[in-house]
Amino acid sequence: MNLELKNISKLYGGIHALKNASLILTGGDVRALLGGNGSGKSTLIKVASGLVKPDDGEIFLDGVKVAIHSPKAAKRLKIVATSQELSILPNLSVGENITLCNMPTRGLFTNNNKMRQDTRRVLERLGLGDDIDTPVGDLPINKMYLIEFGKAIFQDFDILMIDEITSALYREDVEIVKDIIKQYKKLGKIILFVSHRMSEIFSICDTVTVMRSGEIISTVALSQTNNELLLRDMTGKSDNTVDSNIIKEFQQSVAESKKRDILLSVKDLKIKSYNTSIDLDVSRGEIVGVAGLQGHGQSDIVKALFGLSDPLDIELEGKPVRIDNPKHSVKQGLAYVSGDREKDGSFKSHDLSENIKVVQELVLKKKTNALEVLKQLSVKYATYKQKITSLSGGNQQKVILGRWIHTNPLLLLANDPSKGIDVKARSELREILWELADGGMSMIFVSSDENELVSLCANKKNARVIVLYEGKIAATLKGSQVTRDNLIFASLGKGDKNE
Amino acid sequence: MKPIQPLSPMRSFTKSTSAPAVYLFFVASLFVAFFTSATFDLSYAESFMNSNIPLICLVIGEGLVVLTGGIDISLGAILSMSNVLIVTLINGGMPVGAAIVVMLVTSIVAGGINGFMVGVVRINPLLTTYATSIIYGGIALVITRTPIFLHTPVLSDFYMLELLEFLPLNLIFILIPYAIWKIIKRTPVGTHLYAVGENESSAYSSGINVIGIKIFVYCFSGLTAGIGALAITSLVQGGNPLLGESMSLTAISAVVIGGISLAGGKGDLGGGIFGCMFLFMLSNIIIFLGVNTFWQELLKTLILLITVVLSVILSDKQERTKILKGIGYVRKPIDSK
Numbered sequence: 001m002n003l004e005l006k007n008i009s010k011l012y013g014g015i016h017a018l019k020n021a022s023l024i025l026t027g028g029d030v031r032a033l034l035g036g037n038g039s040g041k042s043t044l045i046k047v048a049s050g051l052v053k054p055d056d057g058e059i060f061l062d063g064v065k066v067a068i069h070s071p072k073a074a075k076r077l078k079i080v081a082t083s084q085e086l087s088i089l090p091n092l093s094v095g096e097n098i099t100l101c102n103m104p105t106r107g108l109f110t111n112n113n114k115m116r117q118d119t120r121r122v123l124e125r126l127g128l129g130d131d132i133d134t135p136v137g138d139l140p141i142n143k144m145y146l147i148e149f150g151k152a153i154f155q156d157f158d159i160l161m162i163d164e165i166t167s168a169l170y171r172e173d174v175e176i177v178k179d180i181i182k183q184y185k186k187l188g189k190i191i192l193f194v195s196h197r198m199s200e201i202f203s204i205c206d207t208v209t210v211m212r213s214g215e216i217i218s219t220v221a222l223s224q225t226n227n228e229l230l231l232r233d234m235t236g237k238s239d240n241t242v243d244s245n246i247i248k249e250f251q252q253s254v255a256e257s258k259k260r261d262i263l264l265s266v267k268d269l270k271i272k273s274y275n276t277s278i279d280l281d282v283s284r285g286e287i288v289g290v291a292g293l294q295g296h297g298q299s300d301i302v303k304a305l306f307g308l309s310d311p312l313d314i315e316l317e318g319k320p321v322r323i324d325n326p327k328h329s330v331k332q333g334l335a336y337v338s339g340d341r342e343k344d345g346s347f348k349s350h351d352l353s354e355n356i357k358v359v360q361e362l363v364l365k366k367k368t369n370a371l372e373v374l375k376q377l378s379v380k381y382a383t384y385k386q387k388i389t390s391l392s393g394g395n396q397q398k399v400i401l402g403r404w405i406h407t408n409p410l411l412l413l414a415n416d417p418s419k420g421i422d423v424k425a426r427s428e429l430r431e432i433l434w435e436l437a438d439g440g441m442s443m444i445f446v447s448s449d450e451n452e453l454v455s456l457c458a459n460k461k462n463a464r465v466i467v468l469y470e471g472k473i474a475a476t477l478k479g480s481q482v483t484r485d486n487l488i489f490a491s492l493g494k495g496d497k498n499e
Numbered sequence: 500m501k502p503i504q505p506l507s508p509m510r511s512f513t514k515s516t517s518a519p520a521v522y523l524f525f526v527a528s529l530f531v532a533f534f535t536s537a538t539f540d541l542s543y544a545e546s547f548m549n550s551n552i553p554l555i556c557l558v559i560g561e562g563l564v565v566l567t568g569g570i571d572i573s574l575g576a577i578l579s580m581s582n583v584l585i586v587t588l589i590n591g592g593m594p595v596g597a598a599i600v601v602m603l604v605t606s607i608v609a610g611g612i613n614g615f616m617v618g619v620v621r622i623n624p625l626l627t628t629y630a631t632s633i634i635y636g637g638i639a640l641v642i643t644r645t646p647i648f649l650h651t652p653v654l655s656d657f658y659m660l661e662l663l664e665f666l667p668l669n670l671i672f673i674l675i676p677y678a679i680w681k682i683i684k685r686t687p688v689g690t691h692l693y694a695v696g697e698n699e700s701s702a703y704s705s706g707i708n709v710i711g712i713k714i715f716v717y718c719f720s721g722l723t724a725g726i727g728a729l730a731i732t733s734l735v736q737g738g739n740p741l742l743g744e745s746m747s748l749t750a751i752s753a754v755v756i757g758g759i760s761l762a763g764g765k766g767d768l769g770g771g772i773f774g775c776m777f778l779f780m781l782s783n784i785i786i787f788l789g790v791n792t793f794w795q796e797l798l799k800t801l802i803l804l805i806t807v808v809l810s811v812i813l814s815d816k817q818e819r820t821k822i823l824k825g826i827g828y829v830r831k832p833i834d835s836k
Contacts, residue, residue: 070706072707089702100691100705105687
């Protein structure tokens with residue numbers, strides 16, 4: 001049995017999520033798929049499972065060309081995938097979720113007895129006990145991921161693709177998943193396994209394929225490689241020296257930052273998806289970069305600080321403040337710039353000056369001079385009466401940044417602001433941010449792009465980068481430590497003492 | 500983890516989303532019985548059901564659409580269209596049976612057009628059904644501008660028939676669509692309906708035929724509008740192109756009071772039926788209390804608003820926290836570990 005993906009390409013807004021990616025999977029071989037944020041792993045799985053239509057490329061199953069235009073079509077070809085975003089439905093019961101795609105029937109009706117028996121069998125394999133009728137939404141998150149896995153193995157599949165379910169699982173759960181994968185391997189099934197935990201990959205898989213920026217870089221047997229070699233393929237750099245003193249230096253830098261003028265101090269900031277919490281101090285004029293693999297809690301930090309989730313108690317300039325909602329936090333001197341301009345940033349049908357004035361005049365009730373802001377940030381525009389959507393992404397982001405810096409915030413919260421912006425605009429944005437930091441504005445800068453954090457924070461006196469892993473701060477990097485390799489290494493959880 | 504004991508029937512009722520509507524209905528009934536001049540007996544119950552059946556039909560169809568995360572405001576218009584259509588056909592000499600079939604098929608097609616627009620063309624359901632409601636209402640007006648009288652008494656005779664002198668046969672208009680729902684609910688499609696209502700993209704990636712489900716529910720709601728049209732034709736012994744005008748929105752209110760979440764994926768059609776009967780009781784209360792005509796509508800709407808909020812709070816845990824948070828009643832305490 002084999003599955004071949006041939007020259008698959010997929011463009012998202014001019015950026016290659018997949019670029020001529022070719023991959024051959026054979027039965028009985030457990031393949032790991034490894035790569036950094038945005039390297040195209042999930043997109044590749046989505047293409048093979050019918051969720052995403054590729055712009056170009058062909059798929060062959062046992063040498064026969066197949067078209068997979070929907071998840072249903074994929075299931076007919078016995079291709080099953082678990083999803084990182086979870087395809088389970090919280091209101092439905094465990095049994096209904098697991099059997100959803102092919103419920104056992106008696107005549108016309110759902111055969112509830114058989115459904116329960118089938119479910120019980122799957123739950124037993126997962127070591128999950130007897131919660132067949134509980135709504136899945138009432139279960140803890142690690143169990144939900146196990147159910148997602150159970151839903152996949154309930155089906156009669158030839159090809160199983162597991163997209164990062166183990167990152168939310170406990171160690172003993174991972175052992176269970178590992179045993180089940182081994183059983184399927186013996187049966188000669190094709191298995192593709194995505195994980196960021198190197199130790200898991202080495203213990204579960206036979207071969208590994210590394211991806212970087214939408215391309216397949218290499219495929220090797222795991223017995224013939226090691227952490228460093230794989231990391232080199234992921235980052236694309238040959239001289240790879242991984243800093244092993246990360247933890248020590250982390251403690252040093254914490255001690256250092258305590259000495260300085262603390263602007264913001266927050267204790268016990270909850271990261272919901274991992275049920276963990278984070279303590280964070282930010283000094284005046286400091287740039288705190290936040291790195292990590294997607295969904296490890298980075299954006300939770302800035303969202304919570306801006307009042308976009310539950311109420312939060314913080315200490316700002318030494319005074320205790322409760323952040324209830326964004327209006328409240330704006331009045332306290334916080335600002336929020338999101339990379340998701342469409343949703344959180346621009347007022348699309350309004351012009352430049354209105355987009356700049358909105359916070360200052362409507363929320364803070366102060367006069368503004370929009371033209372000054374446009375000039376200060378060197379936005380390229382024809383007239384301030386033009387719609388914001390007529391500008392390029394980079395200039396739009398400058399306008400939105402202008403909106404906020406005009407309110408003279410104490411702390412700028414940036415949530416992946418350089419997403420979808422070209423290189424030149426990025427470097428201009430960085431210049432602006434450095435200037436603002438020198439002027440005493442602090443900022444927390446979340447980015448999914450390691451290069452961006454390196455350019456912003458490396459070798460800067462007033463900058464540091466914290467790396468999140470599974471909802472905890474895995475490492476803090478400063479000065480010359482801020483390198484792409486160190487960031488990736490730490491975001492795989494390697495800086496964590498427990499690993 | 501210990502296995503969960505199945506709930507006893509009583510306990511599972513009080514925990515169900517339909518419970519608030521049932522409570523509301525009984526409270527309103529008691530109110531009518533003891534505090535108004537109405538004589539609360541069998542003939543009251545019969546006339547109550549007689550006039551209520553057409554709307555209950557719509558509520559069943561609307562409930563299913565809302566359950567899958569959609570909305571249908573064209574049901575009233577489909578009812579009007581089917582109503583004048585069947586009267587015109589029968590008056591024109593078509594056999595009653597054939598006229599009924601033609602009318603029901605027309606209703607299903609009208610619903611199917613909604614389903615096609617929402618499922619395949621992917622136009623927002625509110626927009627789609629608003630547009631089609633104007634079209635279907637327009638067709639009704641083309642068929643006849645003025646109310647018309649049905650020349651044969653067959654339908655209304657059937658409507659007033661009673662089994663064993665007390666059980667009205669017209670209940671069959673509700674029982675048929677409700678039985679269809681009960682059957683669907685026990686098939687895999689029933690679970691798929693809830694899945695699509697709760698999260699369309701999760702349902703899609705699970706391999707569910709989302710488009711098929713959508714077309715199906717709109718066809719079903721079209722059918723219930725047709726059955727409702729048959730009931731109302733029998734009831735009023737005639738056709739009127741404006742008959743169903745306000746019924747869509749009343750049906751939606753009944754559905755919400757019945758504990759079916761407008762966000763989709765939660766609730767049961769039984770609740771919607773009780774929600775509908777509660778609304779009727781409410782009108783009765785206001786009429787029997789002798790409230791000034793000018794105040795009637797205002798008072799009714801005010802009570803409606805309160806009951807909608809109340810029933811959402813009672814039936815939906817998530818919505819409850821959202822609403823209570825919104826009015827500042829609950830503030831999540833921040834515990835420090």
